[in-house]
Amino acid sequence: RPTPTQPPRTLPVPPSFAHMDNAPQDTYWMPSDPDDIFPCTVNPPPYDQSPRPLLLRLLQAIAKKRERTPAASPFIHERTQEAAEHNSQIIASQGYDLERCFKHHQDSLLSPGSEFRHPDHLQHLLGRHGLWPRLYQTLTNGASYPLKAIPFEPARLQENEAMIKRGNHKSASQDKTTLHKHIDKDVAKGYAVPITVETARKIKNSRIAPVGIQKQWTINAQNQRVIKKRLTHDQSFSMDFCPSVNHLTDKDLLSELVYGSCLQRIFHWLIATRRKHPGVRIFIRKYDIDAAYRRITMAADSCAQTIIVDEDGLAHIYLRLTFGGKPNASLFCEFSEIVADLCNEVLRCNDWHPHLLPAPLQENIGAPTQLNDDIPFATALPMVVDPQPDDRGQLDVFVDDLIALFLDTATNRARVPGVVPLILHLLGRPVADDEPIQRDLFLSIRKLLAEGTPAERQIVLGWLIDTRRLLVSLPEDKYKAWTTNLQDILQKKTSTFEKLESVQGRLSHTACTIPFACFFINRLNKFIESLRRKGTNKKK
Numbered sequence: 001r002p003t004p005t006q007p008p009r010t011l012p013v014p015p016s017f018a019h020m021d022n023a024p025q026d027t028y029w030m031p032s033d034p035d036d037i038f039p040c041t042v043n044p045p046p047y048d049q050s051p052r053p054l055l056l057r058l059l060q061a062i063a064k065k066r067e068r069t070p071a072a073s074p075f076i077h078e079r080t081q082e083a084a085e086h087n088s089q090i091i092a093s094q095g096y097d098l099e100r101c102f103k104h105h106q107d108s109l110l111s112p113g114s115e116f117r118h119p120d121h122l123q124h125l126l127g128r129h130g131l132w133p134r135l136y137q138t139l140t141n142g143a144s145y146p147l148k149a150i151p152f153e154p155a156r157l158q159e160n161e162a163m164i165k166r167g168n169h170k171s172a173s174q175d176k177t178t179l180h181k182h183i184d185k186d187v188a189k190g191y192a193v194p195i196t197v198e199t200a201r202k203i204k205n206s207r208i209a210p211v212g213i214q215k216q217w218t219i220n221a222q223n224q225r226v227i228k229k230r231l232t233h234d235q236s237f238s239m240d241f242c243p244s245v246n247h248l249t250d251k252d253l254l255s256e257l258v259y260g261s262c263l264q265r266i267f268h269w270l271i272a273t274r275r276k277h278p279g280v281r282i283f284i285r286k287y288d289i290d291a292a293y294r295r296i297t298m299a300a301d302s303c304a305q306t307i308i309v310d311e312d313g314l315a316h317i318y319l320r321l322t323f324g325g326k327p328n329a330s331l332f333c334e335f336s337e338i339v340a341d342l343c344n345e346v347l348r349c350n351d352w353h354p355h356l357l358p359a360p361l362q363e364n365i366g367a368p369t370q371l372n373d374d375i376p377f378a379t380a381l382p383m384v385v386d387p388q389p390d391d392r393g394q395l396d397v398f399v400d401d402l403i404a405l406f407l408d409t410a411t412n413r414a415r416v417p418g419v420v421p422l423i424l425h426l427l428g429r430p431v432a433d434d435e436p437i438q439r440d441l442f443l444s445i446r447k448l449l450a451e452g453t454p455a456e457r458q459i460v461l462g463w464l465i466d467t468r469r470l471l472v473s474l475p476e477d478k479y480k481a482w483t484t485n486l487q488d489i490l491q492k493k494t495s496t497f498e499k500l501e502s503v504q505g506r507l508s509h510t511a512c513t514i515p516f517a518c519f520f521i522n523r524l525n526k527f528i529e530s531l532r533r534k535g536t537n538k539k540k
């Protein structure tokens with residue numbers, strides 16, 4: 001913006017504009033100089049990404065720290081009636097107050113931050129990061145839902161009774177096998193505690209939510225895209241006796257989410273790097289944090305908000321972040337954003353090399369896969385933004401997906417693929433021989449083996465990105481499914497509300513790469529919103 005002493009800046013008028021009035025109607029002005037369109041570029045705000053002095057010694061010191069293994073939980077982690085009754089007696093002995101119950105077992109798996117190294121060990125490494133105070137609070141006291149109000153007690157009790165009577169969503173109640181498989185896994189790993197339904201009614205400030213089974217794509221060990229079913233907590237659902245947990249969440253007290261622009265940042269970095277190095281290969285590498293949300297332990301008051309009831313009549317308290325809680329993306333990103341920023345700092349530390357400080361599993365990362373030499377490098381066009389790319393590589397993050405981008409140099413090939421395994425090893429508590437319960441590394445071994453090779457063509461955030469030809473496209477299976485669905489609606493000229501919502505989500509996903517496409521789906525968005533207000537049956 002111009003200051004009062006500065007005149008407003010005017011865009012340069014191309015000389016050819018003077019002759020446009022006399023030009024034929026089918027002739028349009030095309031700029032010969034990109035500066036005619038973008039007379040200036042927008043630089044990012046100043047941010048010091050230079051590594052700290054002696055960073056390598058600090059990393060080595062943390063790697064040598066011995067972390068204490070937590071004691072076993074007093075609860076029985078089995079989805080059986082006997083275990084539920086045993087666990088209910090422990091809670092009843094503390095007056096059905098989860099906070100009092102957890103305080104009696106602070107050194108066990110119930111203690112916050114049990115999946116991480118001790119916060120005091122991480123203080124020297126992460127203390128200067130803006131999100132560290134919030135993460136420190138989470139690791140010491142547990143992740144807490146910032147609620148605007150506590151429901152009126154009689155209304156809360158009525159809401160819970162209505163939830164128990166109604167049961168879970170059809171996707172879960174009609175697929176009991178998948179539902180119980182997921183709950184068994186969460187209970188066995190200490191993410192959830194089975195209790196009786198009667199105890200769930202009596203727990204202080206308890207809230208019961210229905211669960212559903214959601215289908216999504218994932219990668220198997222053979223690098224094939226397969227359907228995965230995920231258990232989701234519908235903490236936005238309400239029986240109208242009192243507002244849902246998500247509705248009561250005060251979003252102003254949550255950390256700002258920046259992962260929504262991850263794809264744009266990747267594109268900007270790729271284009272700027274290609275302009276800087278027109279004939280050098282660029283590789284992409286993906287990493288997936290295993291059981292991401294389940295690594296963050298919740299505070300006792302928030303655990304009481306996550307109770308579910310399975311199809312066998314057992315209730316379960318979830319001790320870790322759920323898939324469905326409104327605050328959870330923000331609470332987890334306080335960790336994942338720190339991981340990405342620390343990775344970038346380490347990449348800019350020229351003293352660090354993987355052989356000086358090795359990390360588990362980095363030997364499973366294969367050599368980069370490159371396209372044939374006869375495929376030409378696409379020419380990158382100028383942009384209105386200048387991300388000022390660093391030749392030593394760049395890390396970005398979308399919730400729990402870490403994406404590494406780097407030029408094809410000998411140094412980058414040796415350093416960049418190993419930085420994420422190192423940082424996750426330094427922040428997460430290593431798996432001990434005497435773990436009281438089944439526990440895995442932070443880095444997903446299955447996906448590391450499936451996606452363990454940097455490549456010039458990689459599926460990232462649902463898109464197939466080709467860094468050689470600068471192309472972005474839908475994967476083949478997704479393209480066929482989506483276009484078939486669209487053609488079916490266009491031919492029949494009718495659709496169920498459920499299918500229409502699916503089309504809306506897919507078109508919005510497509511608009512991530514073509515932002516102006518949002519304009520053309522405005523009427524569809526308004527139409528669907530009006531159907532929601534009317535309470536339209538989704539099957540009709």
